[in-house]
Amino acid sequence: MRNFYKSNILLAAICTLIIMLIVIDVFVFRFEPLMFWISLPILLGVSGITLGKLLQIRQSEYWYFEQMSQEIRDTVSVSLIGFPLPICVVDSDRCVIWNNDKFVQEFFVPVEYESSIDRITDMPVELFGSDGREIEYNGKWYRVHSVLHEFDVDSRISGNLSQSESDRITMLIFRDITEFKVLKNTYEMTRPVVMVAMVDNYEELLSGAKESERAYVTIQVDRLIEEYFSEKNAVLKKINGDKFLIVLEKHCLDEMVDEKMSIINKAHEIIVRERQAVTLSIGVGTEASTLAESERYASEMLTKALERGGDQALVKTANGFNAYGAISPGKERTGKVKIRLAAEEIKTLIGTADTVYIMGHSFGDFDSAGSAIGLTCAIRRLGIPAYTVARFHDSSKTNAKSLFDRFVDYDTPIALEPEEARQWITPRSVLIIVDTHILKRLEDKELYEMAQKNRVVIIDHHRLSAGAITECAVKCHESNASSASELVTELIQYFSSDTLLNPPEAEALLAGITLDTKDFVMRAGVSTFEAAAYLKKLGADTISVKKLFDTSIESKTRKSQIISSARIYRARFAVSAVEESYDGVRVLCSQAADEMLYIRNVDASFTVYPIENGWGISARSLGKVNVQVIMESMGNKMDDGGGHQSMAGAQLYGISCDEAIDKLHDAIDDYLNNIAKDKH
Numbered sequence: 001m002r003n004f005y006k007s008n009i010l011l012a013a014i015c016t017l018i019i020m021l022i023v024i025d026v027f028v029f030r031f032e033p034l035m036f037w038i039s040l041p042i043l044l045g046v047s048g049i050t051l052g053k054l055l056q057i058r059q060s061e062y063w064y065f066e067q068m069s070q071e072i073r074d075t076v077s078v079s080l081i082g083f084p085l086p087i088c089v090v091d092s093d094r095c096v097i098w099n100n101d102k103f104v105q106e107f108f109v110p111v112e113y114e115s116s117i118d119r120i121t122d123m124p125v126e127l128f129g130s131d132g133r134e135i136e137y138n139g140k141w142y143r144v145h146s147v148l149h150e151f152d153v154d155s156r157i158s159g160n161l162s163q164s165e166s167d168r169i170t171m172l173i174f175r176d177i178t179e180f181k182v183l184k185n186t187y188e189m190t191r192p193v194v195m196v197a198m199v200d201n202y203e204e205l206l207s208g209a210k211e212s213e214r215a216y217v218t219i220q221v222d223r224l225i226e227e228y229f230s231e232k233n234a235v236l237k238k239i240n241g242d243k244f245l246i247v248l249e250k251h252c253l254d255e256m257v258d259e260k261m262s263i264i265n266k267a268h269e270i271i272v273r274e275r276q277a278v279t280l281s282i283g284v285g286t287e288a289s290t291l292a293e294s295e296r297y298a299s300e301m302l303t304k305a306l307e308r309g310g311d312q313a314l315v316k317t318a319n320g321f322n323a324y325g326a327i328s329p330g331k332e333r334t335g336k337v338k339i340r341l342a343a344e345e346i347k348t349l350i351g352t353a354d355t356v357y358i359m360g361h362s363f364g365d366f367d368s369a370g371s372a373i374g375l376t377c378a379i380r381r382l383g384i385p386a387y388t389v390a391r392f393h394d395s396s397k398t399n400a401k402s403l404f405d406r407f408v409d410y411d412t413p414i415a416l417e418p419e420e421a422r423q424w425i426t427p428r429s430v431l432i433i434v435d436t437h438i439l440k441r442l443e444d445k446e447l448y449e450m451a452q453k454n455r456v457v458i459i460d461h462h463r464l465s466a467g468a469i470t471e472c473a474v475k476c477h478e479s480n481a482s483s484a485s486e487l488v489t490e491l492i493q494y495f496s497s498d499t500l501l502n503p504p505e506a507e508a509l510l511a512g513i514t515l516d517t518k519d520f521v522m523r524a525g526v527s528t529f530e531a532a533a534y535l536k537k538l539g540a541d542t543i544s545v546k547k548l549f550d551t552s553i554e555s556k557t558r559k560s561q562i563i564s565s566a567r568i569y570r571a572r573f574a575v576s577a578v579e580e581s582y583d584g585v586r587v588l589c590s591q592a593a594d595e596m597l598y599i600r601n602v603d604a605s606f607t608v609y610p611i612e613n614g615w616g617i618s619a620r621s622l623g624k625v626n627v628q629v630i631m632e633s634m635g636n637k638m639d640d641g642g643g644h645q646s647m648a649g650a651q652l653y654g655i656s657c658d659e660a661i662d663k664l665h666d667a668i669d670d671y672l673n674n675i676a677k678d679k680h
Helices: 002-027 033-081 101-107 178-189 211-230 250-258 262-267 291-307 337-350 366-381 401-405 418-424 445-450 484-492 503-517 526-537 542-547 553-564 585-596 627-632 657-679
Strands: 087-091 096-099 133-137 140-153 165-176 192-199 235-238 243-249 280-285 312-317 320-325 356-359 386-389 430-434 456-460 474-477 567-569 573-577 604-611 614-621 641-644 647-653
Touching: 087 101, 101 165, 140 178, 178 250, 192 250, 192 291, 211 235, 211 243, 211 262, 243 250, 262 280, 262 320, 280 291, 291 312, 291 320, 337 430, 337 474, 337 484, 356 366, 356 418, 356 445, 366 386, 366 401, 366 430, 366 484, 366 503, 386 418, 418 445, 430 445, 456 484, 484 503, 484 526, 503 526, 503 542, 553 585, 573 585, 573 657, 585 604, 585 614, 604 627, 604 657, 614 627, 614 657, 627 647, 627 657
Parallel strands: 280 312, 356 386, 356 430, 430 456, 456 474, 573 604
Antiparallel strands: 087 096, 087 165, 133 140, 140 165, 192 243, 192 280, 235 243, 312 320, 567 573, 604 614, 614 647, 641 647
């Protein structure tokens, strides 16, 4: 082809030279006319030959490049057919209209013309893109990349004579990543995870025990932990008498999770002095990038497990934690060291404040309002301005309006609305949060956000839940206390000998204790009665407190209807539902749940009632059933459900009443099944 070009181009050049010479001779040197007529035929002949050669060269070029294009297309086609990766082309109807040999080997044996790609994946082909998406087919993993091409279909072809239509085809390229996925899974499953395990209240558990008994318990605990974790191929190190550091692989942790952390229930078989069972708390530090970070997470989870009452394992997750165990009731508080230290820290902090604001949870009850009012009055005795922050004017926003009404005659108002508090708070103000530690349950979240986080105090008795406030200066969190009012009563005794409350203020605290202990029946320990005795000594009148709980005849009637409509589920659980909302429905359902506990053979009670855009649930138990675990499993998010062992609640959104009851039944079933597995 190159020689052809060279010869034709040379001939065309010679002809062109001859033409130029003839033209010069005729028009420059002006030869005779005879010479002109002789030269003219020669000129025309040579010009024709030149033009013909030039056209032949041009035609040869077209032919050459057409041949080259066809060769390239054939080469590409052959290359794609024999390409080592599976490739197919699908149309807009997801039909395979072309594929290479590797595609047939991997996916179709044999492939039928226009078979659907749905046999492999139902994912829209547009989503694969140039970066690709992972799919699984027949036990293998592929990353699929797509190349989209759109074109216009002629109206005569499409059958539409009025206009053209747009169509598209997509090339899909499959890359086998099975080995990579196996390697990644192996890496994930063999990553080390740090755990910290601790015997709850070790010193108190063995207090007063004989040396032989102490040695027996220590040996039994060590043997249990060593044997359990030796089966998991874990590295175990005893830090001190009651704490252990464990490092194990991720797949071994998954086995423990599948077993619902059975070691926690195995520890219950170790009995001390034929009375108390040993309980363990475990923190697990997953979702960490380094071993040091995993150990830090594990320590944080252990601290949270102890704050929630112990006897449970908390596993760190990306969004919080998962809890396992917590079947036994929390141990009663005996020491006062933590309370005294917390009181000193709080006193030092509020001593630097221009004003102290005390805020409880939304829809405040007697415990939230009573602890806030009692603490407000105690701080005022120290000469520091203090206010309770609550929506006390609206009975639909608080369940303790009758308590706030007792303090309207004070010269300086006891309570402020949140909007007013937001106007007066300064960087030097101290914010004390009582009876909750969950951010979304605060009476006013905006007030917390305006406060300096190093001037925030939390006083709470609920078991720690996801969504907890982490930024604060002082935290007095005792999940084994009966109420926030009990904690406040203990704290103010360490403020000063001059911080004595008058009878109405003491009654506010006693009302909170009375509410959360169900008239000193539930969760009432030695510390509870000591706090009540102190308040009684200050002049609190139990009859006056009881009158705070008075209700109208209409409320009594409605509460009776709630109780009478209850249905017994699984022989031990009473469930009642109110489908229509009315004023005070939340309080009445909580009270009805309390009273349903006194139905024969009922261990736990639940009332379902309407809330905005969903349904609320009040859960109560006599201690045999941990309703906190049931409620935590029901919340749309972890912080939509929780409380503590004998009193908890949950909120469900976007479902019907029947669906809420079905979810409650499922949660009860799961709880009972887990207990049965643990016992087995």
